């Protein structure tokens with residue numbers, strides 16, 4: 001046999017020792033420039049950037065923007081992992097998982113917490129519909145409990161909504177305020193309910209010195225462009241419970257990449273079940289890692305501004321300021337007040353805007369708004385994505401006595417949302433700006449209201 005014909009496994013020459021075609025990086029400078037364009041650099045800056053870099057500067061085959069599989073050449077952990085490590089350190093929790101959105105975080109959390117067909121979760125009458133929809137995505141039924149003047153879940157309203165089907169309660173820390181977690185936890189522990197905190201609207205807020213998200217069993221964050229930190233779309237789940245974390249990862253990474261031995265049989269009952277892929281991309285993680293590093297500074301700036309304004313506000317007979325459950329933990333990117341009537345709210349908001357202060361009203365008299373349970377149509381219409389396929393028609397729920405009425409529930413949420421005036425705060429305001437805004441608020445309120453030194457204080 002000629003040497004040429006000898007098999008390589010027997011010491012012969014390789015048929016294909018090396019490719020001769022010259023590879024191009026799969027993801028190269030054009031993609032990098034496309035990201036730079038999305039950042040909004042000027043054409044001149046883009047030109048300078050393009051001149052400074054070329055495909056030949058890229059290491060290896062160029063970047064791999066997936067979280068798994070491709071270690072970075074200098075062995076830096078993937079950005080997603082760095083993002084999670086920082087979250088565990090900051091929030092004082094054992095585990096964190098970066099996911100593609102706040103909704104994804106909630107879906108994974110509810111599944112992990114044991115929400116499924118035949119179960120119910122108590123959600124606040126005011127929050128965002130993603131919470132109750134995620135309950136339904138997990139197969140459960142959301143049951144709304146009313147709020148109080150903090151605009152958060154009223155702890156005294158939870159117990160009345162608990163049924164033998166209830167498995168969790170999901171307080172939302174809404175609009176930079178925090179839910180009153182101590183009594184919520186007490187009720188939840190008494191009834192053996194899991195507590196899933198929705199922190200999408202208040203990352204960085206604290207309750208009695210602890211970051212929201214680290215207080216209940218699982219914390220869910222949205223890290224999106226619409227929140228105080230976040231570049232595009234992203235989310236995070238945090239927990240200190242190992243088993244819950246396994247189940248969060250199984251839902252969010254159903255391909256099993258999270259597992260120590262990916263394709264191995266279950267290590268314990270309840271570890272494996274159908275999941276999806278909610279992984280956060282490396283591009284988004286790279287931005288969100290930097291955003292998370294800035295979180296405390298952002299919150300501190302908002303706190304300083306809101307405190308300075310609140311400390312100067314007079315009290316009025318016709319005005320109830322929003323209750324702030326923890327003045328030290330409150331972020332304060334919005335301030336809220338409840339004038340006695342919707343007509344007064346409208347007048348106050350209009351007058352504030354005329355003074356140059358960004359203020360708005362929502363709720364009653366406005367277009368339906370999916371923050372208040374009465375308007376959360378995809379939930380309260382009780383429809384499924386196919387006829388007959390909704391959680392409300394599930395025999396596993398019905399046979400356990402399941403029934404829920406969404407008509408006329410949460411009257412406090414409807415009333416307060418219909419009367420509230422929200423004032424938007426800018427973290428970059430100077431002390432002079434704060435003083436002028438405070439004076440402007442007092443000016444408007446003094447024109448329409450009666451001074452009441454014994455009125456409800458602002459914080």
Ligand SMILES: Cc1ncc(COP(=O)(O)O)c(C=O)c1O
Nearest residue numbers: 101102103128130200201222224
């Ligand atoms: C309270 C609350 N929960 C959940 C979400 C959903 O987050 P995402 O838009 O990242 O899915 C939002 C988004 O606005 C929210 O406000």
